[in-house]
Amino acid sequence: MSELQDNILAVLNDGAFHSGAKLGLALGVSRTAVWKQLKKLEAMGLPIESVKGTGYRLAQGFELLSAAHISAYLSQAGAPMPTQIEVFRSLESTNTYIRERAVKRAYGGSVVFAERQTAGRGRRGKEWFSPFGASIYMSILWDFEQGAQALEGLSLAVGVAVRRALLELGLANVSLKWPNDIYVDGKKLGGILLEMIGDPAGHCSVVIGVGINVSMPVVAGLDIAQPWTDLRSESLSPILRNELAARLIHQIFTLLADFETVGFAAYRDEWQSADAFDGLQCTVSTPRESATGVLMGVDDGGAVRLRLADGTIQRFIGGELSLRLTK
Numbered sequence: 478m479s480e481l482q483d484n485i486l487a488v489l490n491d492g493a494f495h496s497g498a499k500l501g502l503a504l505g506v507s508r509t510a511v512w513k514q515l516k517k518l519e520a521m522g523l524p525i526e527s528v529k530g531t532g533y534r535l536a537q538g539f540e541l542l543s544a545a546h547i548s549a550y551l552s553q554a555g556a557p558m559p560t561q562i563e564v565f566r567s568l569e570s571t572n573t574y575i576r577e578r579a580v581k582r583a584y585g586g587s588v589v590f591a592e593r594q595t596a597g598r599g600r601r602g603k604e605w606f607s608p609f610g611a612s613i614y615m616s617i618l619w620d621f622e623q624g625a626q627a628l629e630g631l632s633l634a635v636g637v638a639v640r641r642a643l644l645e646l647g648l649a650n651v652s653l654k655w656p657n658d659i660y661v662d663g664k665k666l667g668g669i670l671l672e673m674i675g676d677p678a679g680h681c682s683v684v685i686g687v688g689i690n691v692s693m694p695v696v697a698g699l700d701i702a703q704p705w706t707d708l709r710s711e712s713l714s715p716i717l718r719n720e721l722a723a724r725l726i727h728q729i730f731t732l733l734a735d736f737e738t739v740g741f742a743a744y745r746d747e748w749q750s751a752d753a754f755d756g757l758q759c760t761v762s763t764p765r766e767s768a769t770g771v772l773m774g775v776d777d778g779g780a781v782r783l784r785l786a787d788g789t790i791q792r793f794i795g796g797e798l799s800l801r802l803t804k
């Protein structure tokens with residue numbers, strides 16, 4: 478994003494109308510230059526309203542993410558505070574950013590948000606569509622002492638924490654799809670991508686990436702290859718992204734504080750009560766093979782259990798697996 482676009486946004490973020498001429502004057506450019514940049518911002522997905530003779534403003538209820546606002550929500554709630562909160566207008570991927578920083582210095586307990594991602598990543602090498610201001614794109618870095626073994630089921634537990642944050646905002650029918658999709662009524666609302674850095678046998682860090690669709694432009698959504706939804710469609714009241722960001726941090730940091738001690742077993746019942754596919758006929762696929770059976774929930778390690786036609790139970794754990802309803 479260019480400096481001029483950034484400056485235009487900073488002015489529009491007060492929610493009021495600004496004429497093209499005044500914007501140009503304030504920023505030292507022509508109104509045509511302002512108009513061109515506004516068009517580009519709109520094309521990125523920003524909800525800009527224009528009224529002839531009055532000017533431009535950001536759509537009502539839209540707010541840019543702000544570290545100060547997020548911190549204010551957190552301190553008001555008495556929530557755990559990240560060591561640092563960074564907000565970027567544009568990043569390749571918040572997971573990639575935090576990963577690269579973590580290699581250079583201690584970064585544990587920090588959180589990064591981006592308004593858009595130019596190379597957002599989903600599970601199994603898929604792209605994660607990340608238009609400007611349409612979602613929450615966040616990553617947290619957390620240091621663990623006891624190695625990979627203690628992290629079994631962490632990504633499922635993060636799903637429980639994300640669901641708790643959404644319940645607090647009044648979303649009553651959020652479900653979870655193994656291993657870590659956030660669903661509402663059979664449609665995907667968000668996803669979680671965990672990546673490990675360091676020594677799987679000892680001290681390691683985990684990048685926890687969370688993407689939640691808030692107000693996805695319909696055109697951008699056409700590129701998403703599965704049924705999806707966003708909070709704008711599912712929530713009765715408008716969702717403030719800074720508040721949502723703070724609630725996600727609150728719930729995920731509360732979980733991280735003692736996950737190494739309590740493990741996934743402490744979250745299993747809640748996960749199962751929210752399981753979108755429980756008891757349904759499903760197919761689990763790896764890059765090489767697939768198995769079909771009835772989904773029987775998850776075990777204490779976060780592995781999904783499938784009852785095959787011969788009555789045996791087969792467990793599957795993480796990685797490159799995909800799970801879908803059998804047609």
Ligand code: BTN
Nearest residue numbers: 570572597598599600668686688
């Ligand atoms: C999935 O369901 O496939 C996981 C999606 C995870 C997307 C988030 S958005 C923030 C973070 N940065 C990324 O590049 N990906 C994760």
